[in-house]
Amino acid sequence: MRISTRGQYGLRAMCRLVLLQRAGGSGPVSLRDIAEKEDISSQYLEQLFRGLRGAGLVESVRGAKGGYILARPPEEISVADILRAVEGPIAPVECVESDSVDACCDRKDYCMTREAWIRLRDSMVETLDSINLADLCKPGELGRGSTC
Amino acid sequence: MRISTRGQYGLRAMCRLVLLQRAGGSGPVSLRDIAEKEDISSQYLEQLFRGLRGAGLVESVRGAKGGYILARPPEEISVADILRAVEGPIAPVECVESDSVDACCDRKDYCMTREAWIRLRDSMVETLDSINLADLCKPGELGRGSTC
DNA sequence: ATATATATGACTATTTTACTCAGATATCTA
DNA sequence: TAGATATCTGAGTAAAATAGTCATATATAT
Numbered sequence: 001m002r003i004s005t006r007g008q009y010g011l012r013a014m015c016r017l018v019l020l021q022r023a024g025g026s027g028p029v030s031l032r033d034i035a036e037k038e039d040i041s042s043q044y045l046e047q048l049f050r051g052l053r054g055a056g057l058v059e060s061v062r063g064a065k066g067g068y069i070l071a072r073p074p075e076e077i078s079v080a081d082i083l084r085a086v087e088g089p090i091a092p093v094e095c096v097e098s099d100s101v102d103a104c105c106d107r108k109d110y111c112m113t114r115e116a117w118i119r120l121r122d123s124m125v126e127t128l129d130s131i132n133l134a135d136l137c138k139p140g141e142l143g144r145g146s147t148c
Numbered sequence: 149m150r151i152s153t154r155g156q157y158g159l160r161a162m163c164r165l166v167l168l169q170r171a172g173g174s175g176p177v178s179l180r181d182i183a184e185k186e187d188i189s190s191q192y193l194e195q196l197f198r199g200l201r202g203a204g205l206v207e208s209v210r211g212a213k214g215g216y217i218l219a220r221p222p223e224e225i226s227v228a229d230i231l232r233a234v235e236g237p238i239a240p241v242e243c244v245e246s247d248s249v250d251a252c253c254d255r256k257d258y259c260m261t262r263e264a265w266i267r268l269r270d271s272m273v274e275t276l277d278s279i280n281l282a283d284l285c286k287p288g289e290l291g292r293g294s295t296c
Numbered sequence: 297a298t299a300t301a302t303a304t305g306a307c308t309a310t311t312t313t314a315c316t317c318a319g320a321t322a323t324c325t326a
Numbered sequence: 327t328a329g330a331t332a333t334c335t336g337a338g339t340a341a342a343a344t345a346g347t348c349a350t351a352t353a354t355a356t
Contacts, residue, residue, distance in 0.1 A: 001231070001272075003149055003240045005345065008261070015260045030301065044346055046302075053303095063354025064300040079264050083149070092151045111292040112163045113156070116227050116279050123275040124149075124268065131264050144259040153314065178332065192315060194333075201334095211323025212331040 001092070003083070010048050010086035011079060011136075012038050017058070018074050018137045019145070028060075028067030048086050055085035074137060080128035090125050093117045149240070151231070158196050158234035159227060159284075160186050165206070166222050166285045167293065176208075176215030196234050203233035222285060228276035238273050241265045 016038050020029045031049065035042035049068060052058045057077055058068045070077065083090060091097045095104040096117045104114060137145040164186050168177045179197065183190035197216060200206045205225055206216045218225065231238060239245045243252040244265045252262060285293040 001149075001151055001155070001235060001238060001240065002242075003265075004343090007149070008241055011261050011264065028301095032301080041346065043348080046304090047346080050303080060302060061354085062302045062352075064298095065355055066301045066353080068302090079268075087149060090149060092149070093156055094150075111288075112284050113159050115284060115292075116159065116276075117151075119279060120227075120272065120275050123271045127268050127271040128264075131267060136260050136263060144263075152312090176332095180332080189315070191317080194335095195315085198334080208333060209323085210321075210333045212329095213324055214322080214332045216333090 004087060006048060006086045007083050009038070009040050009044065010052065010082050013040065013045055013048060014052070014057070014070075014077070014082050014133060015136050015145075017068060017070060018133050021069065022137075027065065028069045030067035033067075051086045052082070055081065057081055057085055070133075074133035077133045078129050079131045079133075079136075080125060083128060090121065090128065091117075092120050092124070096121050152235060154196060154199075154234045155231045157186070157188050157192065158200065158230050161188065161193055161196060162200070162205070162225070162230050162281060163284055163293075165216060165218060166281050169217065170285075175213065176217050178215040181215075199234045200230070203229065205229055205233055218281075222281035225281045226277050227279045227281075227284075228273060231276060238269065238276065239265075240268050240272070244269050 013034050016034045017029055020033055020037070031042045031045045034040070035045050049058065049060075053060055053068075056071055059071045060066070060068050080090060089097045095114060097103070099118075101111075101114075139145040161182050164182045165177055168181055168185070179190045179193045182188070183193055197206065197208075201208055201216075204219055207219045208214070208216050228238060237245045243262060245251070247266075249259075249262075287293040
């Protein structure tokens with residue numbers, strides 16, 4: 001029951017993008033800078049940013065001095081958005097990826113446990129929808145959101 | 149972000165144990181019967197029931213006519229109990245297995261994302277604590293909880 | 297031109313998962 | 327007491343997922 005490193009790195013990278021963008025004017029932020037600050041391989045970040053770009057969370061600027069910028073303000077990008085972009089659907093088991101019962105397995109009594117998984121999924125989605133990048137990058141007493 | 153088959157099978161097996169116990173008098177239920185109804189290898193179930201027994205959720209009766217019985221009434225066994233028994237701690241990332249910040253990583257800014265993982269963990273635990281075996285095994289309009 | 301950066305597809309080592317196997321121990325029934 | 331039935335325990339293994347790399351193409355600033 002773990003978030004993969006894709007999800008963990010993806011969220012860290014997006015937070016870092018917020019900080020670097022905030023600190024460095026209006027230009028795009030390179031993966032090289034994010035990679036250095038977050039100590040993540042920039043090649044791996046490239047892979048993750050494919051997903052983030054595909055989901056419309058960031059926009060890219062190619063070429064020298066290029067990089068990435070947030071496609072929307074941090075307040076409008078939720079943790080759920082990011083996880084879905086790099087990890088796929090938020091669902092504890094395959095059979096509750098959609099609400100359709102037909103898409104589920106063929107066991108007569110599948111419903112016995114499905115109930116539990118649906119409730120778990122819904123609470124996860126609700127929580128992750130309610131947290132956005134601005135929340136996480138707010139400077140606090142421990143200096144979080146201000147390290148750059 | 150998936151529950152492993154250990155968790156899925158573990159929950160199904162426990163639900164089935166409730167049903168078979170309810171149907172079959174007061175004696176213990178063999179893994180063979182659970183395995184047959186749920187279409188899970190009984191050898192795999194043995195492995196899972198090690199964990200369930202270790203966590204005090206079931207009691208075993210060895211020898212012929214032996215098997216397992218619930219250690220507590222179904223109302224007092226939560227889905228969280230079962231998942232913890234077969235899968236380990238409920239935590240989306242390693243660093244929030246405990247609430248101690250010291251047990252976390254050594255990044256200066258770990259807190260930026262830790263906040264999100266803690267909230268996710270708490271909502272997962274709250275939800276899974278709130279569902280018990282009696283809830284899942286209640287007979288309903290679709291016949292769930294009554295297939296035996 | 298050249299350096300810098302993203303874009304894309306494929307590839308690989310490692311780890312985790314999902315099981316299986318063999319043999320020991322306990323208990324009921326005949 | 328013999329035999330059948332179950333749990334108990336440790337170890338082993340094939341397949342799948344994860345985590346990360348590599349090579350190469352393309353775009354843009356200086």
